[in-house]
Amino acid sequence: MRIDIRLDPSELRGWQCEVVTALRARPGCDVRLSRGTAIAGLPKSADTLFWLERSLFHAEHGALATAAAWPDLPVADGDWSPDLRIDLCGDGTSEGTAMGVLSLRCDGEEPEAGALAAVLDERAPSMHTCLALDGAVRILSVWRPAVENRRSATAALGMLLGRAAHMLVHDAARLADGIPAGSLAAPPLPETLDRSAARFFTTSLAARVRNRIERQLGRAPNWFVAWRDRVGGDELPVIGPAGFRRLADDGQRFYADPFLWEQGGKRYLFVEEFPYATGKGVLSLSNIGSDGKATTPRVIFETDCHLSYPYLFEHDGAHWMIPETSSRRTVELYRADPFPDRWTLHSVLLDNVDLGDATLQKVGDIWWMFAGSRERWTSSWDALSLFRAPSPFGPWQPHPGNPVLVDLHAARPAGRILDIGGRLVRPVQDCDGLYGAALGFAEIRTLSSQTYAQTLSASALPWGDNSGLHTYNRSATLEVIDLFGSRG
Structure with a gap:
């Protein structure tokens, strides 16, 4: 040409x-x-x-x-x-x-x-x-x-x-x-x-x-995790202050990017833990008892790069995790060995890519990966790229339209995709003015090898003195979010 x-x-x-x-x-x-x-x-x-x-x-x-x-x-x-x-x-x-x-x-x-x-x-x-x-x-x-x-x-x-x-x-x-x-x-x-x-x-x-x-006085806001007993059924979530309890921290770190997993009568809360002393994220685990009390998160996974967004799924009888490893330009797949405290690298799914918050969804016989993407001199807050594969192990092929969406209001993933009566709904970040300023829920309308389309169905704003809300996940009995605000 x-x-x-x-x-x-x-x-x-x-x-x-x-x-x-x-x-x-x-x-x-x-x-x-x-x-x-x-x-x-x-x-x-x-x-x-x-x-x-x-x-x-x-x-x-x-x-x-x-x-x-x-x-x-x-x-x-x-x-x-x-x-x-x-x-x-x-x-x-x-x-x-x-x-x-x-x-x-x-x-x-x-x-x-x-x-x-x-x-x-x-x-x-x-x-x-x-x-x-x-x-x-x-x-x-x-x-x-x-x-x-x-x-x-x-x-x-x-x-x-x-x-x-x-x-x-x-x-x-x-x-x-x-x-x-x-x-x-x-x-x-x-x-x-x-x-x-x-x-x-x-x-x-x-x-x-x-x-x-504010930083020198220790009053600068930061992320924290909150959870509540699950409200309602499989419909779109209604998020507000009612019922949420804050995951305590000691002021030396913040918690964010929460994911839930339930099995064998136990409830696991996986989070990014960011110690201010090291400036590098690790993945930690809290147990939430039947009495609603959460244990202090313990570190379960640390590497030489920043870790966040511990996306979990089950496949072929095993537990798998794709944490964000964008600082080394990879998308990596880890296997629990054993679950939930030890994770072993299985494979590098994608290399030489700047992708964040990778989230998988199987549709028919095809596995889809949704991820926030970044190019030279651009933000990582506003672009969605797709990849497809016959299995979660790959090989992963990029969508020809990548990025399929550039929209600071509704592109970057914000949690596990929800199946609501057969409709697939993506939690998404609204990054207008601030990273993770609010949450949206976008229904996937078209998902094919050539096209992608979604419609924003609902949104949720932070409340009180909080100015950010950027993750939503739920399990059989719990809902979890993270908020950006002061320690109170």
């Missing part, structure tokens, strides 16, 4: 070079460049803001780097006719192309201008890709990306532009692979607050000072 990427050499940044590099690396792609004039770049006030953050907080981001040289690639000339033109300036036309011109809009604006407005307003933007040909425009994809630090303009804008680069490469690759391009409705435009860079800096600086004082 012949691809012409239109760039402005005077406004060249790292995220644009990432588009060039990624597409150049794809087999069968002949990438050339053409020079254009950017119609909407970043204002001088943004450069001043980045300089202040770099000077005071050492903030930098590769997606915003301006020292990138003009890529060492051939320049498109009049004798070369591209199949697709990718317009990173805003001044490109589909003239002379077979498939048209691909571009990206952020809240209806050019990527950098739209993303900066969202950052200064401290809100999550919408991005969509457009394919224009002969005066007709189709919207190929609509994504709702997350940022992980809204108090840093450098980090937030870099993450949004990293996702913009990923989105353009994703859709260009699908066009190159001959995957039919649909047409979606444009996302609604936001009401912008039109905040200035100066105001953003002063408010973010005040927030940084306040957060530091």
